[in-house]
Amino acid sequence: MKRRNHLLPALLFLTLLLGLAMPFARRAWAIAPLYLDATLRHRTELALTQLTSRQGWLLSDLQIKEVAPSHVRLVYREHRRNPRSSACLILSLSTFETRPCEK
Amino acid sequence: MRKVMFAIVLQGYAFLLAGMQALGGVRTDEAKYLLNIPYPHPPLARYLLSLTSSFPFQEALWRIVFATLLVQAAWLVLRMARGMSNEQRVAAMGAWLLSAAVLLQAGTIMMAPLTALQGFLLLVLLSDARRAPQRWTAWHAFGAALLWLASLFTSYLALLYIPIAALLFRMGKLPLWARVLFLLGPVVLVVLYTASDPLLAASWLRAGSKNAGLPLLTWATSLFQTWSVGGSIILGLTGMGGLLLKKDWGVLLSMALVAAFIFISFRLYYAILFTPLFLYGTLTFFRKAWKRPLAILVPVTLITLLCALLFPPQLTPSPARSVLTAIAARGKDGMVLVAGPFGHEWQYEAAFTLRRYHQSLLEGAQAAVCLEACEDIERVPGWSRAADAPVEVWLKE
Numbered sequence: 001m002k003r004r005n006h007l008l009p010a011l012l013f014l015t016l017l018l019g020l021a022m023p024f025a026r027r028a029w030a031i032a033p034l035y036l037d038a039t040l041r042h043r044t045e046l047a048l049t050q051l052t053s054r055q056g057w058l059l060s061d062l063q064i065k066e067v068a069p070s071h072v073r074l075v076y077r078e079h080r081r082n083p084r085s086s087a088c089l090i091l092s093l094s095t096f097e098t099r100p101c102e103k
Numbered sequence: 104m105r106k107v108m109f110a111i112v113l114q115g116y117a118f119l120l121a122g123m124q125a126l127g128g129v130r131t132d133e134a135k136y137l138l139n140i141p142y143p144h145p146p147l148a149r150y151l152l153s154l155t156s157s158f159p160f161q162e163a164l165w166r167i168v169f170a171t172l173l174v175q176a177a178w179l180v181l182r183m184a185r186g187m188s189n190e191q192r193v194a195a196m197g198a199w200l201l202s203a204a205v206l207l208q209a210g211t212i213m214m215a216p217l218t219a220l221q222g223f224l225l226l227v228l229l230s231d232a233r234r235a236p237q238r239w240t241a242w243h244a245f246g247a248a249l250l251w252l253a254s255l256f257t258s259y260l261a262l263l264y265i266p267i268a269a270l271l272f273r274m275g276k277l278p279l280w281a282r283v284l285f286l287l288g289p290v291v292l293v294v295l296y297t298a299s300d301p302l303l304a305a306s307w308l309r310a311g312s313k314n315a316g317l318p319l320l321t322w323a324t325s326l327f328q329t330w331s332v333g334g335s336i337i338l339g340l341t342g343m344g345g346l347l348l349k350k351d352w353g354v355l356l357s358m359a360l361v362a363a364f365i366f367i368s369f370r371l372y373y374a375i376l377f378t379p380l381f382l383y384g385t386l387t388f389f390r391k392a393w394k395r396p397l398a399i400l401v402p403v404t405l406i407t408l409l410c411a412l413l414f415p416p417q418l419t420p421s422p423a424r425s426v427l428t429a430i431a432a433r434g435k436d437g438m439v440l441v442a443g444p445f446g447h448e449w450q451y452e453a454a455f456t457l458r459r460y461h462q463s464l465l466e467g468a469q470a471a472v473c474l475e476a477c478e479d480i481e482r483v484p485g486w487s488r489a490a491d492a493p494v495e496v497w498l499k500e
Binding site: 006009012016017020021024027034054055056059062079080082 | 138139140141142156157161240241242244245248249252276277278280281284285288289291292295296298299300301302438440447450451453454456457458459460461463464
């Protein structure tokens, strides 16, 4: 009986943690190449710097969603009180040009 | 009835402190949280704040809520001081309310006061658990684990209180695996969250190396100033004295972690992270060594006033509000461009799209704010400099 007393809250907490961990793990997996490949990381940094400078965007308005050897998928979201605009973009790591994400 | 009257008086104090902070307008860090800009802290509190971003009174609302939470925490002091004499309880509560950190930081919309409050709640739970360990069940630990999880997802600063959480999860008869789960599960989760956003990690790395070239004396002076504000010196001394007398190594370790973090971070607003730890130690000091401590309130008040003179809160707003309101009053469409480094308060106050100045963007813009020189703007036809603006502003005719 005593064992069951601590088992239920601990299992409940573990379930909560696993439920929260899943979306974080999926996002971390999608950008894992950034952590594993220094060249790709440097190229991405350069592409983001050029993009923000060209558009006048703030880096904090960008969120990297996915990294591939040829491109980065990111979301640009304006941070102001309202109304805010947001857009999903594919940033090429070779030309540094952007195009909208495919629906 | 006396309790209701006291709560009303406390609320009046909270309104006063929130009003004082409102004089300075929204600061860059506050704007970051109010707009849910995704750095430098995890998202829980800033997400909740941003849900109200369409409210015209968003800033006032959260100033009042944050000030209320810190001031009404006086009830938690009374709870921790149960069993002590009235004089000791009044002295402890007064020291909390009159400490420089509470006076200068209640009403700021920052993560540090919120984290300090969460640390304070962990200490209240620890105090309860130590008082009646036989009543501390796995469900109490579960509740504490939820608080610990929420604290870590409010701010990374909560990690500084990890020794207190560890003490808390050692209470009761939990098996080792459950203790590890409650303590480290949320830490692993917050690490995973950080890994999912590389810009978040980069913002901490940038901030961490910013002060590397400064002399050691500057670092030490900054730590002393912050420590002084954290407990108006007196509360710091009695707090550390109490913890040493009791050999409360866990809470002392937490204090050392806060000190180490402040040593490298140079931010006076982290002072409040010390305050709950000082208060916890001060209660022990009162129990063990100071039976008539009401006199503590005199030096605490005097030092708090001195701190307020030396490190006054920002009482004048940045030009962002007046400049952007004047631009909006023209009733034109188009972006506003800003040249030079600017704080997030410009984003907060902007009713239109705001971008960094670049000459190629002038065509779609209606105004340019030149905090640094706006390159070649005087040569672009159709643009003229606004008169009487507090900073250099150019408007499209």
